[in-house]
């Protein structure tokens with residue numbers, strides 16, 4: 020399959036990207052607003068073309084543990100869900116982080132807490148970037164703001180997960196999952212043969228072929244002195260990721276007087292607000308973190324020395340703003356603007372909030 | 381005849397399975413887990429499938445099964461072994477994938493994963509150690525604990541009004557269309573051990589032949605949790621457990 024240009028929903032792009040990036044398996048359970056992922060995969064029948072396994076699991080608990088099994092065996096596997104389902108997966112994600120396994124998890128966020136709403140939200144920022152499950156761990160957290168990035172980050176997520184042997188999560192919001200845009204689908208990446216999997220992942224539990232040394236995937240270590248060593252190794256990996264994998268997009272930040280830091284759909288909406296502001300003679304730049312963890316701390320710190328104020332619009336009650344404040348320090352005013360419960364603000368609302376907070380209008 | 385004649389292969393009647401290593405086992409003396417481990421190790425070797433085998437260890441006393449049997453293992457979260465086995469078996473259809481689970485793992489926290497894996501007819505073998513108690517966490521009530529049985533959380537004996545009924549989950553699994561072989565065995569006498577070995581062998585062969593899900597329940601003792609000597613625990617099991625959990629094949633297609 021060659022590169023192809025299509026018009027589709029973000030959720031559909033996720034599914035097409037999984038097939039084209041050579042996924043071995045997807046395990047999922049339906050939940051709005053991302054059910055199109057499993058539906059698209061089932062309609063595409065990739066088991067007849069690439070050999071990819073697709074399975075509707077009995078719950079998110081089962082699907083994440085299927086991902087755990089698949090990742091433990093060295094295969095390229097993934098699951099997707101939305102907020103309540105991702106909450107159910109936290110134990111499994113923690114096990115994978117502790118077992119140093121590469122896997123991709125996708126959260127197309129909806130409003131919570133509880134069953135909440137099926138409308139878009141960004142309220143799982145803390146859960147994704149600060150660990151989420153039990154124990155000291157981080158997930159590489161990618162925040163797409165376009166259908167193209169929904170597609171691209173599937174490949175990027177797996178590449179990073181396999182590079183560092185740790186799970187990655189795509190933290191999308193319901194807007195990006197549901198909106199339709201043009202997308203360039205990548206050419207088909209070949210799935211690895213079992214032999215190639217054995218070479219790439221000599222640690223994987225997939226049978227002692229040729230009676231090689233046995234492989235055991237476990238997160239358990241009862242000796243605290245050894246468990247500390249394990250934890251120190253995890254932390255070294257996280258440090259390397261923080262040093263090498265920070266990604267962000269800057270829009271008009273070089274000449275700006277004020278800064279907006281926003282991710283996902285709110286970065287897109289803020290872009291419109293900033294265009295409107297420039298027409299009124301207000302120079303606002305946008306810093307869009309692409310990796311929410313590792314967070315672009317240095318870039319926020321650099322810009323915070325120059326700007327008069329930072330606005331952090333989010334679809335939550337103030338989560339990423341904590342990381343922005345930590346990075347910016349106390350020398351600059353950092354304000355939050357949020358809509359809750361599934362309400363998505365218009366560009367006017369964001370600009371109004373900015374003028375009220377920083378210009379006293 | 382000196383020792384070198386005696387140890388000739390043709391004179392050998394018993395030996396440690398080659399897939400079982402010399403690590404010190406953490407199991408209490410007399411515990412059924414050790415016997416079942418030995419059977420699994422013997423069979424994987426005798427059937428020539430050690431290279432294809434992937435075991436999924438539970439959370440329970442058998443959590444360290446991977447320390448004793450020299451095959452590939454994944455240590456699952458509590459109750460989730462059948463979900464891991466599902467994925468590995470589907471991603472490597474030629475492998476022999478089995479889970480090894482206790483009654484708390486399989487019939488309480490993991491009921492959902494167990495029933496659905498079996499109902500999908502995953503080509504896996506489930507070895508189910510039913511010792512009617514949570515051995516690992518210090519002897520609390522299990523779903524399979526008998527009425528009247530004393531445990532750390534039923535100190536006056538299990539009562540129906542407080543705790544409900546013991547769950548014969550294997551009976552339920554036998555009714556699912558996805559299972560091809562469901563049997564209940566024990567390992568408290570040499571004859572029982574031989575039968576249990578034949579049952580596990582059949583289950584493994586079914587998995588290799590992709591016939592669906594095979595389940596071998598081993599009605600077991602937990603002499604420490606039951607607070608009995610190993611011999612007394614064997615007698616108690618025969619006297620009390622087999623009535624609720626009768627031995628024999630429940631399904632064999």
Ligand SMILES: Cc1ncc(C[n+]2csc(CCOP(=O)(O)OP(=O)(O)O)c2C)c(N)n1
Nearest residue numbers: 439440441458482483484485513514515516
């Ligand atoms: C999510 C979770 N809940 C509880 C526990 C604690 N726990 C460990 S083993 C166990 C019960 C084990 O009993 P069983 O499955 O019957 O195995 P046995 O030790 O009897 O062989 C429990 C409750 C845990 N490890 N994880």
Ligand code: SF4
Nearest residue numbers: 407408411441515602
């Ligand atoms: S506590 Fe019970 S199940 Fe666990 S090793 Fe001891 S006897 Fe066996």
Ligand SMILES: [Mg+2]
Nearest residue numbers: 482483513515
């Ligand atoms: Mg038990």
